[in-house]
Amino acid sequence: FVILRAYNNFVLWGLLWCGLFPYNSHQVQKCEIIPGSMSLPVLEKRGDIILGGLFSLHDMVVEPSLSYTSTPPLTQCTRFNFRTFRWMQTMIFAIEEINRDGRLLPNITLGYKIYDSCSTPHQALRAAMELMGTEKGSGLEGETQSKGTCHETVPAVIGDGGSTQSLVVARFLGVFHVPQVSYFSSCACLSDKKEFPAFLRTMPSDFFQVDALIQLVKHFGWTWVGVIAGDDAYGRGGANIFANKIIKLGACVALHEIIPKNRAQTAVSSIVSKIRSSGARVILVFALEQDAEALFDEALRHDGLTGIQWLASEAWSTAAVLSTPKKYHHILQGSLGFAIRQAHIPGLQNFLLRLHPTSPDALEDPFLIPFWEEVFQCSLGLQAEGQEHYVEGKPPCSGAEELGSVTNIYSDVSQLRISYNVYKAVYAIAHALKAMRSCEKGKGPFPQQLLHYIKQVEYSNSFGDETKFDENGDPAAMYDLINWQLKPNGEMDFVTIGKFDEMTGKQKLQIQDHNIVWNGNKTKVPMSVCSSICPPGTRKAIRPNFPICCHDCVAYAIECVRCLPEFWSSADRTACIPKEVEFLSFSDTMGVTLMAVSLIGSFCTCVVVFIFSRHRTTPIVRANNSELSFLLLFSLTLCFLCSLTFIGRPSEWSCMLRHTAFGITFVLCISCVLGKTIVVLMAFRATLPGSNVMKWFGPKQQKAIIIFCTLIQVIICTTWLVVAPPTPRQLIPRKSAIVILLCDEGSPIAFALVLGYIGLLACICLVLAFLARKLPDNFNEARIITFSMLIFCAVWVAFVPAYITSPGKYSTVTEVFAILASSYGLLGCIFAPKCYIILLRPEKNTKETLDVQSCRQILGGHVPSVYIL
Structure with missing residues (x-):
């Protein structure tokens, strides 16, 4: 590498010394780089602007024997590559297409100088040096810069194909900032713009x-x-x-x-x-x-x-x-x-098949003769300028050979991939030239800096593809x-x-x-592993001095280790796997069902509240103590909603909330019913005229009864939370493959007191309602309350054994079911009849009707008439 860099520097200084790249002079002198060396074969066509091309038309170079006593022979390239020859012809096709169209570069024709780099860095560097040392037609000779105009011709190079060749050429061209657009060099190293500032490519890195x-x-x-x-x-x-x-x-x-x-x-x-x-x-x-x-x-x-x-x-x-x-x-x-x-590039195949040794420009194409002889395996016996063709063992060509009669990679246009890259590279340079022509004096770079413009290229071709380069010159x-x-x-x-x-x-x-069809015409994905998965009863043992993917399978020692309670032994008894966690969640069917029932109950309660609010001045609402009715409906809403706290993964807060919320809301609900029952019973038991019993059961006294009864439950729940609050707990049966998450009550006595107090209030309410069951219906709800309390007590009496015997999350389901069933019982029994009369029998919801019926019932029951009003 050091020798190559030294050689490059020597050549570059020689070129500058000879005046090939003067900074201020417009005169270009021809310089022979290496005394005694001969020019490389070149395919060229004149034009206003010449584009250089480097293609590895041969795959190998036969190195000559160097005696250092005579002029070295010409480098001999072997193994002609038809595919690369197609790439070269695609460059010519794109250039002629641009010239023929005339819209992209009007009044300007593109020419080309194409060299064979023979797949070697040395040959590629020699070709690049000859491209830069051209005497005529390079776009460097005779350039003028008149006032208000820009340089119209700037050289650029397309190629090379191989990354190794492009590395050498890019270092050389980068010194002069001459843009090089490669169509096949994909080495990631070429993205380094500090080392290769003028290198771009239409091939991804x-x-x-x-x-x-x-x-x-x-x-x-x-x-x-x-x-x-x-x-x-x-x-x-x-x-x-x-x-x-x-x-x-x-x-x-x-x-x-x-x-x-x-x-x-x-x-x-x-x-x-x-x-x-x-x-x-x-x-x-x-x-x-x-x-x-x-x-x-x-x-x-x-x-x-x-x-x-x-x-x-x-x-x-x-x-x-x-x-x-x-x-x-x-x-x-x-x-x-x-x-x-x-x-698919339209017209390219016909362009490829146009070649023939008898064409007028055949003698000027140094690559056509070896291509033709290689395709048809015959000898033309022709002598080109500087080249003699003696093909041993091949018959002479008849002259009737046609490329259209032969099927090979050269004429096959079904897989135009690299050829398409060449095509895009030519058009990218043409678009850069067009942009450079539109520059104005004092605005933008100097005209000779084509590299600036090609970096800014961004266009869409007729195939719908967008061509542009990123900051590294990559597409x-x-x-x-x-x-x-x-x-x-x-x-x-x-x-x-x-x-x-x-x-x-x-x-x-x-x-x-x-x-996908895999090797061997198989449809199953092949496996490629260093070591197979160890069978049951064995374990991995890393092989010393081998990659981590390689291991041996070693039998386990004959001993068993008991899995931890939260783990379960696998079927083959070789590993402990986590047990499945079970709780009443919002995602399973049962949890979704209970949540829906709870929300429907809350919605129905809100509907009753709305109905009572709209008809709060009617006799049936006023006769049943509307304040207590609204408070009872509010407590029923809370009863429905508190059931949601029982659904979901148990946590410390949810466990404390679910039982205390349940206990307090249900006591508030039963207290409201109890208050109404006591008031109605005392009103109709005060049979003596002038009795002052009712003054002890007015609105204030009713509220006091409700507050007092609820306060007792609040004290019980607060003590419960302070002394031994409910906490989440895992229930891990040894012979079960599941871990049950539930809430531990903390203090069974406190839990029993909460349920017992609710049961005590419900029993008192039931007894009082039973005693008042024969009183006039229009003035109390004794019969309705009696029936609702029977349902309430039946539900909770059945809850106790069901809760104790239900396994896992089903104990929680039982508790939620009891809450919802008792709540629906109170809502339906107490408020459904009233809503029926309000909405469907409004003729009975009048003061006159209620007074006549009430008088009859009161007189039949020997109730003093003083209480009628």
Whole structure:
């Protein structure tokens, strides 16, 4: 790295010295960088503005033998890549489309200079240096800046494809702030704007791809995953990020190996052996398609490594070099990988098929001859400028060959992903050029700073996609999840079974699990774990010097440990599991039902209050002591509502509230009934004229009776809460799988006094009402009160044995039922007849009717007439 940086500095200073990049001069001089070196093959077309292009048209470079005694031979590139050749042609297509349209850059034509970087950093750097040292047509020569106008041509570079090549080129171009837009370099390291200030890309960063792969591993529950990386910035960088993140996820890396760049069989064979011995069933291959091909070739020699679920990085997830040959089908069928978004570019296929060696511009294209000979496996026997083509073992071409008759990855436009990135890169630069042309003098950057404008690019193309760059020069990350599935005709099909969009918030990964076909044509998700789940009767024992995902299963010692009372032994007697907690809650059916009955009772009481308020001047309301009636209705409302305190998880406050509220509200209710009963009874028992008995039972005395009776219950409840209040308690039967939560009464004596006092008042009220049962109905409610007290006493007499014998939460249910039943009994018996007369028989609710009937009853009963009025 140090040597490379020193070499770069030497070259840059040489370029500046020769005047290639003068700061103030408009004259550009040509400088030969390395004496004796020859220019690289270039495909170029003149224009007002020239765009540079770097494409790895060959996958390998044959290094010459250097004797240092003679001029070194030309670098020989081998293994022509049809896929990359399509990317290069897509750049030309986009440029010609912009020129032909004319709306984006009117009166300006774009040209191009395209070099082959041969998949090597050295060759990519040489090409970048030649791009920057062009004598004519680069957009640097003859630039003028007249008053009020801006520079109209600024050079930019599209490429390179590989991250390793882009690292070198980006350092070089970054010195001059010449924008470089890559279509396939995804290394996360290139997002560092301090080191690569002029680098942008239409390819998402590997940081997002790794995030998608991590979520994929998490989704399927894989905890033992192998990682194989290519020996370059792309492979090493992505694999390292993946390994670090998967450890944070709680999973483990089964193996982490590097495919050497020379793809030595011994080294690759060692990797395959380690995959087999690791026991991992899921392997991520984070490498370029050429490196992945070397790995799978070696896997075929090892009987295919059957049963491995391969995860593909974006670089080979849709690679035809692996999907087309049927020899890989049985090991790669079912593979999963993320691929960038694809698009259909109209007219591109016809443009690709236009090439032919006999075309007028064929001799100017140094890449057409090797492409044609590789496609048709024949020899043209032509000699291009600076190149001689001698193909041994290949027959001469007949001249009748047509690209349309051959099916290969070059002419296949069904999976336009990287080609679409190239297309977007060209248009991004064109939009930046358009924005730069609109600048005004004194406003905005200098015209030569195209980098500023391309960072601000934001446009939507005809496909509905928005193109823009973030602060790191990266686009938004959107991937398709691809599943390799065999079609009935034996061809491999890339089926989209999900997507990943980093802009969608938490749920970034969406997968259609039912559409996945796994390795081996299986539909069940493969398991990849270091150690299986331990069977019953054994426990985990961590293996020394192994990851935490690996353990042995060791038998338990022959001894039993009794679970704590709040735990229950599992079915296989190997663990203590918490018991289910049971209480009367608002969520279960019984709790909801009781709550509804309570609220309905409160509502009905409020309706009666409303009816009595509207008819409070009528005789039947006035004759029954309206003040006591309203107080009784208020206490009944509280009785209904206090039942709600018995529903829900018992707590310290709810336990204290439920019993005291119940005791006080019911005493207030019975006291009201008792007060009315005593007044009516004493009024009709005072038979002697001039008796002063009734003066002791006036309104004030009635209120005193109610306050006195209620105060006694308040004193009992206060003493209860001070001495031994009710508290929440767990009832844990040893042979039951549930824990019962209930309220402990605290003091059984206090609880008995509360219930006993309510029963005493109810009995007194019942006796008095029974004694007054034959008095005139229009002047008292003795018969009604008698019947209501019979219901009340019957409910609470039945409550006591039911409460004692009910298990768990059903004891609470019994108490709530008794509260509601007695409350409904009082409401229905005392107030239902009056509401019936008020609403349905208003003719009986008159003073005259009540007086006539009352006189008859009084006289029949030998009551003195003095009491009639």
